[in-house]
Amino acid sequence: MTSHVISYGDAVNDALERMDDLGYERGAQGDLANHGPMGAEALAVMGHGEQVAAWVEGYRHAMPHHEPPAPRFALDPADEASWRPALGTFNRAGDWERLFERELADRPWRDVLARWWGRLLPGTLAGLTHGMIRTAHAVRGLAATPHPSAAQLTEFARGLAYWAARYTGLPGEAAFQGPYGTQGSPGSGRLADAVAALPRRPMTAHVTRGGAAERLRAVDEFAGYREALHALAPADPQLLLSEMTAEFAGIYLAHPEVFPVPLIHGVTAPAAARLVLPHLPAELHTPTLAALWQVHVALLLAFTGDRQHEEAVAGTARETPVPAFDELAARALEHQDEHVIKFTEACIREHALRPDPRFAAAVLAAQQRIPRR
Structure with missing residues (x-):
């Protein structure tokens, strides 16, 4: 008996419904973000379309979700005095969703993306970067089909x-040192050097979730x-994204003492941005990288108290016995946790673009540190 192969698009649409x-x-x-659409989409990308429906049902029952917010007062996208005061106001989430639904009814999704990406970039830390990440997973789904479904457009709006x-x-x-192709001072302008030069404030005790928010x-x-x-210093955006994801995979690996979820976003946020850059005007690429770097600085200061093990982490990663990525993807499905699934998919994708042993070692670490669902 042959099994029915479910396509990426069918798996994603079924999950969204x-x-x-x-x-x-x-x-x-x-204030824990709904990871369901992101986790389901990542599973489908890794070739586990047949298991997405079962994963979704397990996710739904793992933790109660809050009711979808109802819209209250209309926001006018053409009037900055209307929408700007509502930024960061969570009880207006339903109003924001209705605004984007109206936008998508009137214009192509790429136009809506280009109009709002730059407006939202200064708030990239939103939901510990999950606003950007959820948007990016939705964009990947939209870009995969010439005829997006209503469910896909709704997910993009959300x-x-x-x-x-x-x-x-x-x-x-955040701003780069000079025009593209130049390098100013102080410092070398390299990402790894900037990370190494950042002073860390020692942790006086284990940082709880509330304590981390206070540090942020x-x-x-x-x-x-x-x-x-x-x-x-300015660099090619695609190259800088690779440096960001590899560097922060290493930072995750180097900090087993930290609560094992937050630093994952140092990888998944730039990996998500990479999915979106091809659909954005070129003038938004550099501001996107600058916003991501500012978030990286904040994550390092809020969640790490020293860099003692960061210097040796590249060697640690090379010496760590790790399974092949196909096996890591299968283990992510078995693990079930949504953070593990998203992190595994992002690292597989980033490693394929610019191989680095830190990616696989960090995935293995996350699968061991984060409790199974």
Whole structure:
């Protein structure tokens, strides 16, 4: 008896329909992002389309989600005085979703993306970068078909709406040292050197979820924060994205003492941005990289207290026995946790573009550190 092979598109659309009633967040504290659409899409990309429906049902029951927010007051996308005050106001999430639904009814999705990506970039930290990441997973689905389904367009609207409703700005503004192709001072302008030069504030105790949020809010008080925002020299965006993902895969690997989820986003956020860049105007590429670097600086200061093991992590990764990526993908499905699934898919994709042993070693570490569902 032959098994029925479910295509990527069919698996994604079925998953989105099964999760249509889930709100933007879940959990007792109410600010854990809904990972269902992202996890299902990543599983489908890794070739596990036949298992997506079962995974979705398990995800739905693992933790209660909040009700989808109802729209209250219309937002006018053409009037900045209407929409800008609603940025970062989570009780307007339903209004944001309705705004993007109207936008998508009137114009192609790429036009909506180009119009709003730059507006939302300063708030990239939204939901610990899940606004950008959810949007990017939706974009990959849209780009895979000439005729997007209603469910796919709704998911795209919800990705943007979550980004807008949880919009979180950081103090200061990241900027590269000079025009593309030049290098200024201080510092070498290289990502790895900028990471190494960033002072870390020692952790006085294990940082809880609330403590990490407090450190993020106080990031401007950390030594080196403002200087780091201008530490990078311009580079080809695709190359810089690869440097970001490889460097932060190593940082994840180097910090087993940290709660094992937040630093994952140092990889999944730039990997998500890579999915979107081909659909954006070129003038938005460099601002996207700058916004990601600012988030990286904040994550390092909030979640790491030293860099003791970061110097040797490349060697550690080379010496770590790791399974092949096909096996890691199968283990991610068996593991079931949505963070593991998304991280595994992102690292597989990034390694294929620019091989680095830190990717596989970091995936193996995440699969061991994060509890199975």
